[in-house]
Amino acid sequence: MTPDSLATDDVEHLYWSIRRIRRVEEEIARLYPTDVIRSPVHLSIGQEAISVGVIDALADDDVIACSYRSHAAYLAKGGSLKAMMAEMYGKDTGCCRGKGGSMHLISTDAGVLGSSAVVGTHIPMAAGYALAFKLQDKERVGGVRVAAVFFGDGATEEGVFSETINFAALHVLPVLFVCENNGYAIHTPLAKRWATGELVERVKTYGIPAHHVADGDIFRIRALTAEAVASMRRGGGPFFIECLTYRWREHVGPAEDFAAGYRGREEMLPWVLSDQVPRLGAMLDAGTRERIDREIEREITEAVHFAEESPFPEIKELLTHVHAI
Amino acid sequence: MTPDSLATDDVEHLYWSIRRIRRVEEEIARLYPTDVIRSPVHLSIGQEAISVGVIDALADDDVIACSYRSHAAYLAKGGSLKAMMAEMYGKDTGCCRGKGGSMHLISTDAGVLGSSAVVGTHIPMAAGYALAFKLQDKERVGGVRVAAVFFGDGATEEGVFSETINFAALHVLPVLFVCENNGYAIHTPLAKRWATGELVERVKTYGIPAHHVADGDIFRIRALTAEAVASMRRGGGPFFIECLTYRWREHVGPAEDFAAGYRGREEMLPWVLSDQVPRLGAMLDAGTRERIDREIEREITEAVHFAEESPFPEIKELLTHVHAI
Amino acid sequence: MSTLSNSARLLSYVDALREGAAQEMDRDQSVFVFGLDVDDHKAIQGSTRGLLDRFGPERVFSTPLSEDAMTGVAIGAAMAGMRPIHVHIRMDFLMLCMNQLVNIAAKVHSMYGGNVRVPLVVRSMIGKSWGQGAQHSQALYSMFMHVPGLKVVAPSNAFDAKGCLIAAIRDDNPVIFVEHRLLYPLEALVPKELFVVGPGKARVCAHGDDITVVAISNMVTECLHARELLSETGIMTEVIDPVWLVPLDIETILQSARRTGRLLVVDNAWTSCGASAEIVAQVAEQAGPGAGIEVRRIGFAATTCPPSPALEAAFYPNPLTIATTIHQMVRPSAAPWYFEPERVRLACITSFRGPF
Amino acid sequence: MSTLSNSARLLSYVDALREGAAQEMDRDQSVFVFGLDVDDHKAIQGSTRGLLDRFGPERVFSTPLSEDAMTGVAIGAAMAGMRPIHVHIRMDFLMLCMNQLVNIAAKVHSMYGGNVRVPLVVRSMIGKSWGQGAQHSQALYSMFMHVPGLKVVAPSNAFDAKGCLIAAIRDDNPVIFVEHRLLYPLEALVPKELFVVGPGKARVCAHGDDITVVAISNMVTECLHARELLSETGIMTEVIDPVWLVPLDIETILQSARRTGRLLVVDNAWTSCGASAEIVAQVAEQAGPGAGIEVRRIGFAATTCPPSPALEAAFYPNPLTIATTIHQMVRPSAAPWYFEPERVRLACITSFRGPF
Numbered sequence A, B: 001m002t003p004d005s006l007a008t009d010d011v012e013h014l015y016w017s018i019r020r021i022r023r024v025e026e027e028i029a030r031l032y033p034t035d036v037i038r039s040p041v042h043l044s045i046g047q048e049a050i051s052v053g054v055i056d057a058l059a060d061d062d063v064i065a066c067s068y069r070s071h072a073a074y075l076a077k078g079g080s081l082k083a084m085m086a087e088m089y090g091k092d093t094g095c096c097r098g099k100g101g102s103m104h105l106i107s108t109d110a111g112v113l114g115s116s117a118v119v120g121t122h123i124p125m126a127a128g129y130a131l132a133f134k135l136q137d138k139e140r141v142g143g144v145r146v147a148a149v150f151f152g153d154g155a156t157e158e159g160v161f162s163e164t165i166n167f168a169a170l171h172v173l174p175v176l177f178v179c180e181n182n183g184y185a186i187h188t189p190l191a192k193r194w195a196t197g198e199l200v201e202r203v204k205t206y207g208i209p210a211h212h213v214a215d216g217d218i219f220r221i222r223a224l225t226a227e228a229v230a231s232m233r234r235g236g237g238p239f240f241i242e243c244l245t246y247r248w249r250e251h252v253g254p255a256e257d258f259a260a261g262y263r264g265r266e267e268m269l270p271w272v273l274s275d276q277v278p279r280l281g282a283m284l285d286a287g288t289r290e291r292i293d294r295e296i297e298r299e300i301t302e303a304v305h306f307a308e309e310s311p312f313p314e315i316k317e318l319l320t321h322v323h324a325i
Numbered sequence C, D: 001m002s003t004l005s006n007s008a009r010l011l012s013y014v015d016a017l018r019e020g021a022a023q024e025m026d027r028d029q030s031v032f033v034f035g036l037d038v039d040d041h042k043a044i045q046g047s048t049r050g051l052l053d054r055f056g057p058e059r060v061f062s063t064p065l066s067e068d069a070m071t072g073v074a075i076g077a078a079m080a081g082m083r084p085i086h087v088h089i090r091m092d093f094l095m096l097c098m099n100q101l102v103n104i105a106a107k108v109h110s111m112y113g114g115n116v117r118v119p120l121v122v123r124s125m126i127g128k129s130w131g132q133g134a135q136h137s138q139a140l141y142s143m144f145m146h147v148p149g150l151k152v153v154a155p156s157n158a159f160d161a162k163g164c165l166i167a168a169i170r171d172d173n174p175v176i177f178v179e180h181r182l183l184y185p186l187e188a189l190v191p192k193e194l195f196v197v198g199p200g201k202a203r204v205c206a207h208g209d210d211i212t213v214v215a216i217s218n219m220v221t222e223c224l225h226a227r228e229l230l231s232e233t234g235i236m237t238e239v240i241d242p243v244w245l246v247p248l249d250i251e252t253i254l255q256s257a258r259r260t261g262r263l264l265v266v267d268n269a270w271t272s273c274g275a276s277a278e279i280v281a282q283v284a285e286q287a288g289p290g291a292g293i294e295v296r297r298i299g300f301a302a303t304t305c306p307p308s309p310a311l312e313a314a315f316y317p318n319p320l321t322i323a324t325t326i327h328q329m330v331r332p333s334a335a336p337w338y339f340e341p342e343r344v345r346l347a348c349i350t351s352f353r354g355p356f
């Protein structure tokens, strides 16, 4: 898809967003072996276009829910990089005050509902938000807020996915389901988990508009989201997008894992070739690109520094937040 | 569907089976107000053709799993009427020795796996049996045994249903899924529970042959089952049948409930007109039919008598069967 | 009861639940009620009757049979500022909700560093009698007591039913609200207006110096009957209802047990790792051996609940078995007391008749 | 360990699990192993390594992410005569299986009057350290101890890991088999041949007359370290590992506690309604006030597990906190003991390094 209608500003923003995510995660990967981050990290490297494309078509006060593989969506939605880095380091200034860790990023300001490490649990949570929006936003200027939920191919196997899809369709909820199908659940390929690949067809049987994006095209993802959001703002029901993608690193941890034997590097190649980061970069002039790159590096350095300098939570924090008071 | 290929013996058997179930449940309904049965009863009256049609096409050593609405399937599969009646009465001679009650009929002899009162729980159980059969029956003369599972429309909304369907298709398990769609879960109609009616289409997306029987025709149900079983015996995978049907009595308990307001008697009318009990009866000559009817009445009288005369379990039985030893 | 106002009148437990919900829904637009069959003519044995007519189908609705997702939906809606009441007709069905309740509801406030709250009420009913059997009779609240982040309440009478429900709705935490089928028809004086019976205060239902009996949910009624039965022996039983199991008011129990020297916990559930284990353990720890308190637990028989009437009766503690246990504890060397059968019969009467 | 044969050699906990499963699979065709990722190169942190090659994909296979249905499938297969081992990499994920485990597995033998059996093993691992956090660190076995019909075992060393796994596989009941991530690399002498460590027998791991410490799962190691630390004080700690939590060998614990007069239960889980509550309650009930036993529990802090290193460390009992508690109990009027930091450091070392 070519972004005919896109202003340069838009491309700049998209490039900044995706490049920033990529670089943040590369930096996490670089730091990880030094043990400053003692929390399991699930990198999105290679998959960022989905988060960036979807979220670019959302409004600030729309919300998103994510799995443990949430860095990309959290950043794309506007979650603070400093608070994220500090959370990775287990610091008191982290977005969860050191009580979440890498798998549980949240930003209520930016509309990141929170990420959950139990596969699929966040899917109905997003529908619950959508239900609340439907009730709360009847008179809202600009229409109903929308909840988008990102989940992996594996998550669709959990019963809660089917249950939520049915409920969302039945109650015409403003929820956008985004399946990031990277072909694996940990190391187990689809062939060992899915009877067929007809996920989109299945979702359609619930009366939900459902689309398949096979090539990771960020503009297509963005356009589909825009279509979905426009409909939901006016009271339309749920929408489903399945995006094929590829995880370049190991399931959890910083490294590549093609030596492990469960998949070959050749699988990654087409995805490297169609990588949206350089694609977007090439749409900008070199000066702009370099300026953005520099800004990103500076921000990352600052965020790492912030995380390093921040204090750990005090021990008395252990017993705060057990109950809301 | 007309039963061209059916011998009179077959029709006699079908009539005997369906009429016997109808009469047993009518008798339960008659007895219930006397409080001899102190256990919640979920009658199948009006729905029996499904159990009878499916089970007539199974072999004796195939197995079935059921919900709490299991009287019909239990009897059709050959479960002992005496043991069932005694179980209703809470007697030591009951099929669960008084520890199951109406909702948990079982007959390991007849291949009735056991009925469960938590909706949907028995669906994966049947798949587990099918998995065991697949492993155990590799060399079996006559092919693999088959597990059939009966469940309501409501059960398909539980996540475990979708999970099981996917797994059964993926592992090519000899399991026949039979949805008895009576349009209600307790008093809640489909419209409040299903986003669409495309259940059969949905199941097909898993690569499972799936059929819809709208008219309760026992011969069609039997023929579809025969087709499914023939395929599964030879290593074929799962098969799905959705049968529309109608529950004539209240969800639980012995009475009609058209006065309750959630459904009108006119809904029942077409089902009374197409009732398979008189239909089968009319295919027999009057003499045969009357003989069968008499046999049934005698058997019921005996079973009730048996239940009445049987002792209650002794108190020491309370603590037996906690663990298998 | 402690805070009786002039407006109090006799009301059944079921009507108290209904009234509490209705009044809160009136007061607070963010409260809504959903769950299987909350809007049908049976209305969860009457406890949601009339709510649909009054508040409409957006705030009172049945759901598909999808307890897992519906719990997640409730949590999401609660995080988004609503105050859902999710209703289950049997506590056994909460086993389908465990992932969301234990891994999400209990944790998000804490694991997100206080950034979100889950003001959710999960109502469920313990079934009993009329052959409910294995899967419609469980009382699984101790599982929720085990997990930090949840609150648990089990009102035993109409007054508490209303006051605790209102407190639960207003609480910013997920509250597991435990009801009992056999309590539904029982009446108490209940104020007309809104009031709360808040977390963390036990109720001394009857005073006595010989033994402290802690009774949970329906067992409060049974223990009060047992106390009655024992009156002819001169044994004075103190009956304490913890009302809220989390947070638990152990102080009231401890003080009583220190005074009487005997503690019997009569639970409406299995004892192993149950609420009764927790209460006994806390008392044993905190009172210490110097206090010399004798402790005992009774609860469900350690087996699956059987439907056959004779076995079912033996499965539960009842006024006679409770009274006998109390008598043994208070007068260990006396001969077992003979309770007049007619009085026992009257004490043990339950009016419930099936199918459900 | 009690039944050491000549063939015993040092083996790690993880290898003991693997060997036990492999030998049983060899012996009994009906045993199969399945669950998420049992057949990948990580092989559940090594515990299923090699099984696929040896027994093929029909007896060793990964599944879709469908824990609820897979548990039902396991139960069905078990009822049909197979002996499934269903593996979960974290105990937290058992919350998705509760409906099947509590409402079906625990009940069918009983509710069908003995007509069926469920010889099922549910393996799961408790995670700890490296910021596992809220949802990958829970130890929820007390929920299973609450429900009649299940057995629960939590081996704390390689010998028991093998012996208990074999016993669990041969048991005709559903067994919740509780492992601990940090135990995986620890070695013990383990016989080469098949042997069982059967239900209902606790293990006295270390003798002592001053206090009885009951330690569960990974806490056995921690308590033995604490005992070491205390050796300089002259306090002699008896450490008992119940091994099987259901059925529980309370006799061994009772006898010891009667002798020492002090019981500390150190659990690898939350205390509220936990295994520690049950053990303390049983001892308090059965020993009675006459025995004068002082009781205490420690376990997880009563909050969600935080990933931040300092908080995470404070969340768990460790040799120092255990030793300090023991010292307080045994010498209540003495000043708190000062443990030399270097010895504490050595006692508290754990070698685990993430990501998982």
Ligand SMILES: Cc1ncc(C[n+]2csc(CCOP(=O)(O)OP(=O)(O)O)c2C)c(N)n1
Pocket (backbone or CB within 6 Å): A069, A117, A118, A119, A120, A151, A152, A153, A154, A155, A156, A182, A184, A185, A186, A251, D036, D065, D067, D093, D096
């Ligand atoms: C309910 C549950 N089961 C198992 C796991 C272990 N687990 C963590 S990630 C994962 C794979 C998920 O795959 P997918 O949904 O495709 O997401 P991806 O990691 O590929 O982004 C599994 C099985 C879990 N966290 N939660």
Ligand SMILES: Cc1ncc(C[n+]2csc(CCOP(=O)(O)OP(=O)(O)O)c2C)c(N)n1
Pocket (backbone or CB within 6 Å): B069, B117, B118, B119, B120, B151, B152, B153, B154, B155, B156, B182, B184, B185, B186, B251, C036, C065, C067, C093, C096
């Ligand atoms: C998991 C679960 N949720 C709720 C219930 C309460 N309940 C009992 S029967 C029933 C309706 C089931 O409807 P359906 O599957 O269509 O079967 P039918 O009764 O119509 O035969 C419900 C909701 C239950 N038993 N189990």
Ligand SMILES: [Mg+2]
Pocket (backbone or CB within 6 Å): A152, A153, A154, A180, A181, A182, A183, A184, A185, A186
């Ligand atoms: Mg994936």
Ligand SMILES: [Mg+2]
Pocket (backbone or CB within 6 Å): B152, B153, B154, B180, B181, B182, B183, B184, B185, B186
């Ligand atoms: Mg139905």
